[in-house]
Amino acid sequence: MKRITGAKGASELVPLAEEDGRLYRRVAKAMIAEMHSGSYAIGDRMPAERDIAVKMGVSRPVVREAMLAMEVLGLVEARLGSGTFVIRLPGETDEPEFAVSPFELVEARMLIEGEAAALAARHITDDEIQRLAHLVTAIRRENAEEGGGDNADRAFHMTIANAGRNTAISKAVEQLWTLRSTSPECRLLLEKARTANVKPMVEEHRAILAALERRDPAAARDAMHAHLNAVLQHLLFAVEEEAVAAARQSVAAARERFTPLTEKD
Known part of the structure; x- marks a missing residue:
């Protein structure tokens, strides 16, 4: 979206041009341009996600990607129970550098890991099937552990990639998992997902294993596409849950404030 700028707070958003690049990057750049123009000062609260989405003519997930990118750039900070606030203004010569977004990553995984699973079904061995079964159990165990990691989840997906007997596919899947842990945007959303208690779904991995056992x-x-579609929904939920938790906290605070003193005794 491009902006016609007037006095502070009086600027008007207009629809983003299609040639400006990836939608979430365009939204982030438009909001950074607002900061450049003086529409925001340090400490100002950013508009609500739904308001940005309506004004810019994009979906709320796109706005979430943009806000994550701006958070990684150190421009804004999401505060539980309060909203998202400007904590730094961009310099005049700042050019935002975007890494791989978590939603781009899942999209790429759908394309590549879906075909990797189909290829694996043709070549997988009984030993690899057994290893996947053990890894499903390990995923359940990691989910039950406080602060459990995703080692078993990664090993599960890499075992499938390797089972296709195609080095290029194996390396591609490995690179996607590396990006998952090295892209600042991906790391930030994974932290939010852990806070929201979003963990790998055991049943989804079992469904993939069952299809591989049938060599189908x-x-x-x-099954892989269904799993990764669910991953995408879980990531969206992680960001939404933060907003829900903030709303609950605000409601609780308001209830406490307006409870008659006699009821508090």
Whole structure:
């Protein structure tokens, strides 16, 4: 979206031009441009996600990606129970550098890991099937542990990639998982997901394993796509849950404030 700027707070958003690049990057750049123009000062609260989405003509997930990118750039900070606030203004020569967004990553994983699963169904060995079964159990165990990691989850997906007997695919999947842990935007959203108690779903991994056991390429592809679609929904929930938690905290505070003193005794 491009902006016609007047006095502070009086600027008007207009629809983003299609040639400006990835939607979330365009939204982030538009909001950074607002900061450049003086529409925001340090300490100002950013508009609500839904308001930005309506004004810029994009979906709320796109706005979430943009806000994550701005948070990584150190321009804004999400505060539980309060909203998102400007904590630093960009310099005149600042050019935002974007890493891989978590939603871009899941999109790429759908394309590559779906086909990796279909290929694995044709070549997987009984030993690899057994290893995947053990890893499903390990995923359940990691989920139950406080602060449990995702080692078993990564090993599960890499075992499938390797089972296709295609080095290029194995390396591609490995790179996607590396990006998952090295992209600042991905790391930030994963932290939010852990805070919201979002963990790998054991049943989704079991469904992938069942399709591989049947040596059914189409079913393996579909099961992987279903799993990664669920991952995308879980990531969206992680950001939404932060907003829900903030709303609950605000309601609780208001209830406490307006409770008659006689009821508090």
